[in-house]
Amino acid sequence: MKKFRIAALPFAVYAGIFIVAPIILIFMYSFQGAGGEFTLENFTRFFNFSDPTYLKVLWRSIYLAAISTVICLLLGYPMAYILSKLPNRIRGILSFLFVLPMWMNFLLRTYAWMTLLERTGIINTFLSNLGLPTWDIMYTQGAVILGNVYNFLPFMILPIYNVLIKIDKSVLEASADLGGNGSVTFRKVIFPLSIPGVISGISMTFMPAVTTFVISKLLGGGQNALIGDLIENQFKVTGDWGFGSAMSVILMVLILAAMQIMQRYEDENDGSGGVLL
Amino acid sequence: MKKIFALTLITAMLFSLAGCSSEDVPTLTVYNWGDYIGDGVIEQFEEEFGCKVNYEMFDQNEDMYTKITKAGGEYDVVIPSEYMIERMINEGLLAELNHENIPNMANLSDYVLDRDFDLGNKYSVPYMWGTVGIVYNKTMVNGEITSWNDLWDPQYEGQIFMMNSVRDSMAVALMTLGLDPNTREQADIEAAQAKLIEQKPLVLAYTGDEVKDKMIAGEAAMAVIYSGDAANILMENEDLVYVLPEEGTNLWFDNMCILKDSEQKELAEKFINFMCEKEICEINRDYICYNTPHQEVWDSLDEETLHTYPDADVIEKCFIYKDLGEMAKVYDEMWTKIMVN
Amino acid sequence: MKKKLSPLSIIYSCLIFVFLYAPIAVLIIYSFNASKSRGTWGGFSLKWYAELFSNSDIMSALVTTLTIAVISAAVSVVIGTAAAVGIYYSKRRTKALLTSAANIPMLNADIVTGISLLLLFTFLKIDLGYITILLAHITFNIPYVILSVMPKLRQLDKNAYEAAIDLGATPLRAFFSVIIPEISPGIVTGAILAFTMSIDDFVISFFTTGGGVSTLSIEIYTMAKRGIKPEINALSAIMFLVVMTLLIIVNVRSSNAEKKREQ
Secondary structure (H helix, E strand, O other): OHHHHHHHHHHHHHHHHHHHHHHHHHHHHHOEOOOOOEOOHHHHHHOOOOOOHHHHHHHHHHHHHHHHHHHHHHHHHHHHHHHHHOOHHHHHHHHHHHHHHHOOOHHHHHHHHHHHHOOOOHHHHHHHHOOOOOOOOOOOHHHHHHHHHHHHHHHHHHHHHHHHOOOOHHHHHHHHHOOOOHHHHHHHHHHHHHHHHHHHHHHHHHHHHHHOOHHHHHHHOOOOOOHHHHHHHHHHHHOOHHHHHHHHHHHHHHHHHHHHHHHHHHHOOOOOOOOOO | OHHHHHHHHHHHHHHHHHHHHOOOOOEEEEEEEOOOOOOOHHHHHHHHHOOEEEEEEEOOHHHHHHHHHOOOEOOOEEOOEHHHHHHHHHOOOEOOOOHHHOHHHHHEOOOOOOOHHHHHHOOEEEEEEEEEEEEEEOOOOOOOOOOHHHHHOHHHOOOEEEEOOHHHHHHHHHHHOOOOOOOOOHHHHHHHHHHHHHHHHHEEEEEOOOHHHHHHHOOOOEEEEEHHHHHHHHOOOOOEEEEOOOOOOEEEEEEEEEEOOOOOHHHHHHHHHHHOOHHHHHHHHHHHOOEOOEHHHHHOOOHHHHOOOOOHHHHHHOEOOOOOOOHHHHHHHHHHHHHHO | OOOOOOHHHHHHHHHHHHHHHHHHHHHHHHOOEOOOOOOOOOOEOOHHHHHHHHOHHHHHHHHHHHHHHHHHHHHHHHHHHHHHHHHHHOOHHHHHHHHHHHHHHHHOOHHHHHHHHHHHHHHOOOOEOHHHHHHHHHHHHHHHHHHHHHHHHHOOOHHHHHHHHHOOOOHHHHHHHHHHHHHHHHHHHHHHHHHHHHHHOOHHHHHHOOOOOOOHHHHHHHHHHOOOOHHHHHHHHHHHHHHHHHHHHHHHHHHHHHHHHHO
8 A cells, every 4th residue: 555655746746836835935035125135124124112013913913803703702602502402403404504604705795794884884874764873883993893703703603513512411411410500510511521612613713813804904994904904015015025924924923823722722622623514 | 426526527628628719819918997997998999809808907006016016917008107107117117119000199189198207108108197186075074175184174083085095195195294295305204104194083994996986975074086086976976076175286197008028019009009099088088087188089078077177277286296216115114004003 | 301492592593693694685685776875775676687797807707716616626636635545655754744734725824825825926937817826726725635535544444455456456446446435425525625615715816816817706805895886796696595505405415415324
């Protein structure tokens, strides 16, 4: 069967050219000045503590992603819990209904919120027709958070749900037999057992939220730029690829570090809820 | 399983065949501003010249420049503004035009030809021109808007759309401060930056083409806008008013150019010539509402349409952008900081 | 054992469903609105659908999207399945090396993958366009195929292959007649995943496109950035219908397969 090893060769070549080399290029560019010389300036420009403009953007990205993740968790956990309690047949249909919007193109989903949230949009037209005060949220950080929550909520619900349905019923019965009431069973048994699902839910929500540039651009109006917008801007508009690459390196390190932390929790379990199909 | 696989391969082959057959006709790639061409013009050109046009849009001159210079992509015809044309000529990015292939240039107005940024129109042929001004919704403001300073009036908090474009927004701030919009002085640029940061709480969003729909819908009280877009939306919502601020404004020209490494130079020249035909200029003028360079079309306009054509005393106060050379980078960085601040 | 759901949890579920579906429902309803403005209902009309289909930009973007999805899925299925088999039988160190290479595009943010490929293509002086989008899609699709095929390889009955060899089959023949059928569910899953990932991608295509080539996602982004366009509502309605039909087919098929297995 050793002969089959050769089958990995095409991939090895492909990965060398299209996966490894590009990453090396990002590192190379990040240490390059305008004239191609070696420099640390791209990084010092970002970590400039006397003018923390760019650091503030990084902080804003992390902050908004964190809030979005927390909201997703608060909304998603009860939903996953309710779903997991349902009889099998209904459960299948309902979980299908949760996956369904997720398969819609996410630009369309974000666009849907544009039409809803504008001052002359559907929600506000409706509110003002009823004589109620309008909700001026478009182009604010609130709109970006809403966009994140809407797009990534299913990513939170599903992994938690996947873990919850696997919890052995006998464990719950044992807890009840030992006199634990509903809330004790939840706190002492169900929640701790569902932690792996929560962790993968958090990483599946936080990662895309912290790196997005589309949601902030469409719903945030340009002034609520995130690190993703900044990188996009360097590559598409100002053409300063060195600085853009440096910020990508920073983003990569940030995500790998976060992954590492998540991984430690996930290793304690079989890592359920990764693939959704 | 086998069936699925075979089916996939067959579809893949079919599609790639379909792809090949269309490669036989010459292809011209045109890179233009968003929403900046009349309906059906491209199709008409394709039909008349038996070719295929790939049409791509950009939002600002800087996008286009970065895409062309850094990220390779094959483009033949581009339509930048004057300062960008100046820069691209200086950097040797543009091909010299063969005027014999563009006889329709004779139909264009002297007003738009032979401008400083490209004397003798060696590299570029006028496409559209116009000014920058303020469009406001008279039901949403108190009195009249007359000055760039009104964009800093605190009563319009969250009611202003600014442009997501470094030169245009910086120029607004520089004009408000009474400084030269083509300044290369660090201190002036910093003052403009501070002015724009001060304005941020009043700004609802920094927009591109979507500003048209937003102003029609009444999303905000006022917006900095190009003259043609203003003319366009004035027809849709009668509460809107367009003004050229008293401090003066920017007069701009968007010209068609051919890139030096274009492999379809002759077809590109045919395209430029086609765009200068009277009928096409009329379609474009009616659709995008900018000021036409075509003398006959210009002469045929009625009083009301001529409203967006600046008269002599306005022109006197107008300025034209110049290439900023090395300072362009400083502008870019200042602008990025304004946006993310 | 089965408890009835409390009214509170029913209400809660309904609210979450409204949150998830209201925006989509609104888009679909407004796709039939004759008036362009969102505030008013101008009567039932199919004109946005007509405009959508006569929009040559959208139609050519659709063709680009589908061909890229099919070709990239097909290529990544071949490379990815071979890779999974190769990796599975490799020595420990090679295995670790190749697996981490496959993990890079899955761990990295799309924007980082996108710009890294942009850097590569410009470094190699490849003009951005159809080919570069295709190569980029193959790049991020292969790992999904590997990921789907690997578990099936682990479940593989090693004796079946040995038996085939003992019966005189060449290794290649044994591979195609014994191993491939065993891992085919993984291959199919990989192909579907790759196809959908390709269709859904925006960020990576956005950075690797050029020369006027655009995918449906890029087209939607360009339109959305230019303001609210009723044609997008029509497009949303159609896409929702397509996605729903496909998902129902896939789900019914897999639950049928499950039932068969249970029997």
